[in-house]
Amino acid sequence: MTEEMIIAGFGGQGVLSMGKILAYSGIMEDKEVTWFPSYGPEMRGGTANVTVILSDSRISSPIVQEFDTAIILNQQSMDKFESAVKPGGILLYDPNGVLTPPTRNDINIFKVEGTKTAIEMGNPKVFNMIVFGSYLKVRPILSLDNVEKGLEKSLPKRYHKLIPLNLEAIKKGRKLSGFALTKAIMNGEDLDQDQLISTVDREKNLNISYKSKPKLQEIDKFYITEDPIEEEKWSKIP
Amino acid sequence: MELKDLIKPENLVYGKSRLLEEEIMHYCPGCSHGVVHKILAELIEEMGLQEKTIGIAPVGCAVFAYNYIDIDWQEAAHGRAPAVATGISRLMPDKFVFSYQGDGDLASIGTAEIMHACNRGENILVIFINNGIYGMTGGQMAPTTLEGMVTATTPTGRDVARNGYPLKITNLIAQLPGTSYVTRQAVHTAASARKCKRSIKKAIQNVLDKKGTSFVEVVSTCSSGWKMTPVASNKWMEENMIAYYPLGDLKDSVKGENVLEN
Amino acid sequence: MGEIRLMKGNEVLGEAAIRCGCDGYFGYPITPQSEVMETLMQRAPWNETGMVVLQAESEVASINMVYGAAGTGKKAMTSSSSPGISLMAEGISYIAGAELPCLIINVQRGGPGLGTIQPSQADYFQAVKGGGHGDYKLIVLAPASVQEMNDFVDLAFNLAFKYRNPAMILTDGALGQMMEKVELADQKPRWTDEEIKKISGDWATTGKPTSRKKNVITSLEMDSNVMEAKNRRFQEKYKLIEKQETRYELIQCDDAEYILVAFGTSARVCQKSVEIARAKGLKVGLLRPITLFPFPNAVIKELAHKAKGFLSVEMSAGQMIEDIKLAVYEAGSNARVNYFGRMGGIIPTPGEVVDALENKFYGS
Structure with missing residues (x-):
């Protein structure tokens, strides 16, 4: 397994720390990890992005041209990275920062209402953890235990009291992207565009039934092989 | 009575320090370096510091200081002796580390290093030989060259409009809270040499007592550079150099105290 | 198995220095390597191992502090990025000329001049062909992962002391800023005075006991025949390094x-x-x-x-x-x-x- 991803948004949106949590969780999962930020003037505001690579084997280039996954949190990053997702790859974005939604039809696009949900939770700051949760749902490469450990490791001790809140946000995010879609797939329902999620086929205006026509193998496999034990573990989040 | 009958221990009235090597010094006749070397060797011996001492030789006339005193030495790049001393002293805080620098080395190319070492209050002794000229390279203008003084690069005399003013760097050093003892001495007479020795002894003791940087300027002659006889140099120094760089303690305090003088 | 962490290359350089028993770090801030000294200052190793960490007034001062510190036979190091290494060139030449073992880290950025702060490898010539004046060589290690950033600190010190020659880790801003999984080495104690005496006693300036001749560290020679002989010996040493240490x-x-x-x-x-x-x-x-x-x-x-x-x-x-x-x-x-x-x-x-x-x- 090798997952090459980019997380991109404004500085201050927690782009680098989301990557760090991901990378640390990967280490807990005994994977090789590389976390490579854009650095320089970007550090002082403006756009920020980080490449995160998780792999079972030695990692080669930190410079990645085509990503398995892109997590996009603002328009500039969408403009820059939508085209950089591998065909068949995943793009998650928070519509709050994105005015022009992505248009590619050869990738899996997940709209995650992170900001909106975070405001509903009363904690706008955790929106990135909600998006992160959605990512973990569509790419189940890390267990909750290890994500929790990753949070512990990557957050300074003085912020450890915020870990339950972050885990709750991650759990919310999983529900946003995961369950609704799963349900849709299982029942053969049409997808609700506002609620999320995916476009495999833009021409059909997102009205796709996965049951009838699962275009992408990856998605198909993932949702059908939902692991009930793992779900139970996830549901124990305080 | 023959001469050999006189050479007996009981007749000994003066001996050189055993730390002064059996080397013929390369210094010119009348140069102050030799006297200051002698004082240092004597004090290191008298204070039992040979095993504790590391000296830093500069680039300048004293570049071969390490040939003359039997202690461990490091030869620094031009102006960097205080940084080298910092490296040694920080890693071996119980040793006695001193830098030995001339005016070109300390007050021109090494201004940043001396200022910051003194400002950090490095526990070192700085010996600063100020003869108002670059001796080794053949008598060019130093930052301390007096106004109107003729050198190889100021053939018509130092013009302050072109070259700026003679730098009283010791006065600046005295204002840094990191220094504890800052003094200006000379060695052109027996009395002044004895007084200078007392000052350097006090400075060394300060270093041993970890009081911060001690700084001893020695206003010196450079008969070759000044193109004068040794005797004339001493006279000229008294009348001109010491007039501009008056002798005496500029600061005698403890590290951390900010004493504004002059 | 050592402790596993997710760390930036720059942070690892600092951490590895502490763990390999380094005695002194002297540096000056410059992007993209400032985290080396920041990490050291945060770790405050002077409380734990006695390692000295000092922010110097300039790169010129740092390399000369390294010169002095290395002269005591202890493990001394500095780190900087391209423009800072240029400033150090004189000091590095002196260190090579005086045959002092030490570690210099160059986290390269784009040049020439002030250039950029993004990664570059344009200091290759400077690192491998000398960089300062005179015929000298550094032992130059080029890590390609954060793990190697860790491993090469100890290796560089070993090689530096084995050959009494300055060693350089030549890396770049990408590896410095990148975080990867790294297995840290266990803490090694710093050398004791007795160990230093054994390893470097015949040249280190630790204060002259009556039992030995004075040790003088210098790169100066007045006689060019002696200087040529010294140069020939250096070249022999570099050949030996080529023979034994190519990786x-x-x-x-x-x-x-x-x-x-x-x-x-x-x-x-x-x-x-x-x-x-x-x-x-x-x-x-x-x-x-x-x-x-x-x-x-x-x-x-x-x-x-x-x-x-x-x-x-x-x-x-x-x-x-x-x-x-x-x-x-x-x-x-x-x-x-x-x-x-x-x-x-x-x-x-x-x-x-x-x-x-x-x-x-x-x-x-």
Whole structure:
């Protein structure tokens, strides 16, 4: 397994720390990890992005041209990275920062209402953890235990009291992207565009039934092989 | 009575320090370096510091200081002796580390290093030989060259409009809270040499007592550079150099105290 | 197994210094390596191991502090980035001339001049050909991962003391800013005075006891015949280092028709390029020099008889290619030697490298 991803948004949106949590969780999962930020003037505001690579084997280039996954949190990053997702790859974005939604039809696009949900939770700051949760749902490469450990490791001790809140946000995010879609797939329902999620086929205006026509193998496999034990573990989040 | 009958221990009235090597010094006749070397060797011996001492030789006339005193030495790049001393002293805080620098080395190319070492209050002794000229390279203008003084690069005399003013760097050093003892001495007479020795002894003791940087300027002659006889140099120094760089303690305090003088 | 952490390359350099028993770090802030000193200051190793960490007033001062500290026979180091290393050139030459063991880290950025703060490898010549005045060599290690950033600190000190020669870790902003999984070494104690006496007693300035002659550290000689003899001895030493310490890694070179040669960050990129090229059916391998001085001449000579060509992939205008050409020439081989690189802070992409490879060798 090798997952090459980019997380991109404004500085201050927690782009680098989301990557760090991901990378640390990967280490807990005994994977090789590389976390490579854009650095320089970007550090002082403006756009920020980080490449995160998780792999079972030695990692080669930190410079990645085509990503398995892109997590996009603002328009500039969408403009820059939508085209950089591998065909068949995943793009998650928070519509709050994105005015022009992505248009590619050869990738899996997940709209995650992170900001909106975070405001509903009363904690706008955790929106990135909600998006992160959605990512973990569509790419189940890390267990909750290890994500929790990753949070512990990557957050300074003085912020450890915020870990339950972050885990709750991650759990919310999983529900946003995961369950609704799963349900849709299982029942053969049409997808609700506002609620999320995916476009495999833009021409059909997102009205796709996965049951009838699962275009992408990856998605198909993932949702059908939902692991009930793992779900139970996830549901124990305080 | 023959001469050999006189050479007996009981007749000994003066001996050189055993730390002064059996080397013929390369210094010119009348140069102050030799006297200051002698004082240092004597004090290191008298204070039992040979095993504790590391000296830093500069680039300048004293570049071969390490040939003359039997202690461990490091030869620094031009102006960097205080940084080298910092490296040694920080890693071996119980040793006695001193830098030995001339005016070109300390007050021109090494201004940043001396200022910051003194400002950090490095526990070192700085010996600063100020003869108002670059001796080794053949008598060019130093930052301390007096106004109107003729050198190889100021053939018509130092013009302050072109070259700026003679730098009283010791006065600046005295204002840094990191220094504890800052003094200006000379060695052109027996009395002044004895007084200078007392000052350097006090400075060394300060270093041993970890009081911060001690700084001893020695206003010196450079008969070759000044193109004068040794005797004339001493006279000229008294009348001109010491007039501009008056002798005496500029600061005698403890590290951390900010004493504004002059 | 040592402690596993996720760390930036720069942070690891600081951590590894503490753990290998380094005695003193002297540095001056400069992007993109400031985290080295920041990490050290946060760790406050003076409480734990007694290691000294000091922020100097300039790079000039830091390298001269290293000179002084290294002269005591202890493990001293500094780190900087390209412009700062240029400022240190004089001091490095003195250190090489006085044969002092120490570690200098260059986390390179784009140049010339103030340049950029993005990663570069344009200080290759400066690092391997000398950089300062006079005929001298540094032992130059080029890590390609955060793990190697960790491992090479201890290795560099070992080599520096083995040969009484300054060692350099030549890395770049990408590896400095990148976080990877790293297994840290266990804490080694700093050398005791007795150990230092044993290892460096015949030259270190630790204060002269009556039992030995004074130790004088200097690079000055008045007699040019003596200086020439000293230089000859240095050259012999460098030859010995070439013979004994050349390190490199070969990736899929056994059947390779064309060989990419790259170090550090560009070697990581090229690893991927090899994968891409192999997937296209191109027989491509990678030679990754780990020591840049000594340069892996011997293996290039060997490969030059098997491979049709070499592509030097650099984050510079083509510096290492000169050493490759020399080795191929010495091998009497007709293998072609080409260059591909990016400059000014840009890292080549794996695809770009493959394109260059195809353009230059496959005539597509």
